[in-house]
Amino acid sequence: MSTSSAQQETPRERSGRAIVIGGSMAGSLAAAALSRHFAEVTVLDRDAFPEKPDHRKGVPHGHHFHALLAGGREAIDSLLPDFSRRAVEDGAHTLSVTADVRYRQRCGWMPRFPGALEVVMASRPFIEWTVRELAGQIDGIHYRPRTSVLGLRLADGRVTGVSVKDEQSGAESDLDADLVVDASGRNSKASSWLRELGYPSPSETTVNAHWGYSSVFVRVPKGWDPGFRAMYTPPLGEGAPEGGARTRGCAMWVQEGEDRWIFTVQGAAGDYPPRDEAGLRAYVATIGVAEVDAAVAEFEFISPVQVWRDTTNRLRDYANLAMRPENFVLLGDSVAAFNPVYGQGMTMAAISAVTLDRELQNVPSTRPDALAGLAERFQKSLDGSIQFCWSTSTGQDYRVPGVELMVDGQAQPSPAGEAEFSDRLLAFVSRDRETYEKFMETTQLIRSPEWLAGDEVVSAIQADWDELGKLVLR
Ligand SMILES: Cc1cc2nc3c(=O)[nH]c(=O)nc-3n(C[C@H](O)[C@H](O)[C@H](O)COP(=O)(O)OP(=O)(O)OC[C@H]3O[C@@H](n4cnc5c(N)ncnc54)[C@H](O)[C@@H]3O)c2cc1C
Numbered sequence: 001m002s003t004s005s006a007q008q009e010t011p012r013e014r015s016g017r018a019i020v021i022g023g024s025m026a027g028s029l030a031a032a033a034l035s036r037h038f039a040e041v042t043v044l045d046r047d048a049f050p051e052k053p054d055h056r057k058g059v060p061h062g063h064h065f066h067a068l069l070a071g072g073r074e075a076i077d078s079l080l081p082d083f084s085r086r087a088v089e090d091g092a093h094t095l096s097v098t099a100d101v102r103y104r105q106r107c108g109w110m111p112r113f114p115g116a117l118e119v120v121m122a123s124r125p126f127i128e129w130t131v132r133e134l135a136g137q138i139d140g141i142h143y144r145p146r147t148s149v150l151g152l153r154l155a156d157g158r159v160t161g162v163s164v165k166d167e168q169s170g171a172e173s174d175l176d177a178d179l180v181v182d183a184s185g186r187n188s189k190a191s192s193w194l195r196e197l198g199y200p201s202p203s204e205t206t207v208n209a210h211w212g213y214s215s216v217f218v219r220v221p222k223g224w225d226p227g228f229r230a231m232y233t234p235p236l237g238e239g240a241p242e243g244g245a246r247t248r249g250c251a252m253w254v255q256e257g258e259d260r261w262i263f264t265v266q267g268a269a270g271d272y273p274p275r276d277e278a279g280l281r282a283y284v285a286t287i288g289v290a291e292v293d294a295a296v297a298e299f300e301f302i303s304p305v306q307v308w309r310d311t312t313n314r315l316r317d318y319a320n321l322a323m324r325p326e327n328f329v330l331l332g333d334s335v336a337a338f339n340p341v342y343g344q345g346m347t348m349a350a351i352s353a354v355t356l357d358r359e360l361q362n363v364p365s366t367r368p369d370a371l372a373g374l375a376e377r378f379q380k381s382l383d384g385s386i387q388f389c390w391s392t393s394t395g396q397d398y399r400v401p402g403v404e405l406m407v408d409g410q411a412q413p414s415p416a417g418e419a420e421f422s423d424r425l426l427a428f429v430s431r432d433r434e435t436y437e438k439f440m441e442t443t444q445l446i447r448s449p450e451w452l453a454g455d456e457v458v459s460a461i462q463a464d465w466d467e468l469g470k471l472v473l474r
């Protein structure tokens with residue numbers, strides 16, 4: 001999957017004003033993309049932003065582990081070329097996916113070997129802060145914190161700005177824009193804003209496998225070397241160790257600095273992990289993985305345990321609206337929020353912003369009338385990238401007992417997962433380094449997934465079906 005954002009051969013003069021609703025990951029990255037085309041980009045957020053990397057009210061999920069996939073890092077670097085360098089300079093770690101990460105799947109621990117596929121690891125507040133800092137240094141981008149957007153303004157079928165409320169003074173006013181971008185996250189109100197203006201709301205699909213998180217920052221002993229820099233053992237279902245809990249798993253990895261790690265415990269199918277330290281330690285002990293027990297014994301909890309329950313996959317189909325206003329686009333979680341356990345959200349936000357840049361390169365100018373058709377073209381193009389993440393995320397969740405699929409509020413029978421094939425695929429790729437690395441490049445969204453459906457892989461798995469099945473069920 002290519003995320004590179006080619007520059008225009010002859011950059012045209014930047015003109016006009018764009019407004020972005022939300023100054024989090026998707027909003028800041030969209031602003032960086034827009035700044036290549038618009039003279040002025042105003043980013044509105046109802047929150048106040050911290051001066052240093054820190055938690056904030058508008059991003060309560062920032063307390064939980066956030067993996068930035070290699071494809072996300074690549075897309076961010078294409079929009080903010082200093083991102084990786086700055087993050088590492090400020091304390092983030094570069095980890096080799098195949099050497100530094102211990103990753104357990106149904107077929108056992110995945111292979112580990114020195115490899116070139118690298119990710120940048122840090123806490124969510126750190127990643128978001130670094131992105132906002134760099135975007136804020138771009139000429140033309142201005143952040144306006146403590147400003148809530150109340151709705152969209154419309155004239156002649158075109159969005160012409162937003163109505164806002166200043167959260168400090170309570171004063172309400174209108175702001176004009178040639179293009180408005182909604183990046184206000186999972187709880188975006190854009191579908192009701194559209195309805196208020198007489199447009200249809202998007203069809204909404206949700207898939208809820210009732211996952212829950214409990215997360216805590218922990219201190220590890222100075223010089224601690226467990227033989228990995230990150231470990232992930234998801235709930236393994238029938239592949240769980242004998243006597244181990246099938247619906248429980250956890251992740252741990254180094255955060256910026258050296259002796260602070262994040263420890264996120266996951267439970268699927270409504271088996272939610274608790275919020276107190278003693279309860280959480282007891283819960284983790286039932287996973288049944290000795291390497292986890294040894295690591296957790298070294299952890300000193302240094303923050304309150306935070307819980308998270310809204311892990312529903314939610315897709316709002318803005319690509320196929322029967323009617324839409326011009327000059328209004330949406331990206332990030334506002335369009336597609338995935339079950340976070342698959343670690344795709346920040347990466348999709350970055351890929352969405354790259355897509356916006358690409359679509360804007362194809363319009364003759366940023367004059368409001370020249371943007372006609374952009375909204376539909378962008379949402380359709382974005383949908384193409386969303387579908388792979390959506391099928392990965394929901395495909396896994398359809399295997400979880402009790403999963404609920406709803407379309408526009410109506411319960412639907414959930415499709416049968418392709419469990420037998422996907423388990424064997426994991427066993428297949430784990431057998432040789434080259435294939436495993438290629439597979440990881442695909443799940444890290446830097447390689448197109450097409451090869452996985454190709455004859456070479458499918459026939460090899462079918463030819464070895466029984467043998468691979470034994471690997472899964474050992
Ligand atoms: C528990 C959890 C764990 C996750 N783990 C991962 C992971 O490992 N890897 C990964 O890539 N992704 C992960 N994600 C997903 C990731 O956090 C999001 O996909 C990503 O942050 C993109 O979000 P966003 O910018 O679209 O929205 P958000 O980060 O939700 O930001 C929305 C912003 O809009 C502002 N806002 C909202 N409404 C208004 C309004 N009316 N007016 C003004 N401002 C407004 C809010 O204050 C906020 O700043 C996780 C999510 C959760 C919930």
